[in-house]
Amino acid sequence: MSTDRTRPTGRRDQGGPRTVPPQRSRRQQPHRPQRPHQWFAERLLAVLSGQRPVHWMLGHTIGEAYDQLAELAPSTPLGATRGSRPVLRHCRGAQPATGVVEAFASITAGDRVRAMAFRLEQGADHRWRCAAVELGGERLTAGRTGPR
Secondary structure, rough: OOOOOOOOOOOOOOOOOOOOOOOOOOOOOOOOOOOOHHHHHHHHHHHHOOOHHHHHHHHHHHOOHHHHHHHHHHHHOOOOOOEOOOOOEEEEEEEEEOEEEEEEEOOOEEEEEEEEEEEEEEOOOOOOEEEEEEOOOOEEEOOOEEEE
16 A cells, blocks of 8 residues: 555556646636627617617617617618628717717728717616717708708
């Protein structure tokens, strides 16, 4: 019987357990929640590209914003071009006042780039809601679409 407590009984080699080199992995970064304007940009893109129905934004809009989306969504202005699905490239926001975020995003589909601007307002319940949307100089107003 062996007196070495690190080796199993019957093992005669002098090497101990082999050390396995640590696996290379990507540096783990802490999860950072999306900012409200980034979250809304993804949702607006999904609706205006036809990937999601308009009623998906029902609880996330205020004022005429839902009517604007409902009128424009059937024409899918940010829809796929030449088989390329639209992708959110950049999204930035500014806070001109407490509880208000004005944001812009660039969206690409194939070789085409579109701009989208929107305004978010924070309610008394601390939830953000979309209050206005514009696409590439086109203000989405109820009753009419097209250049300003």
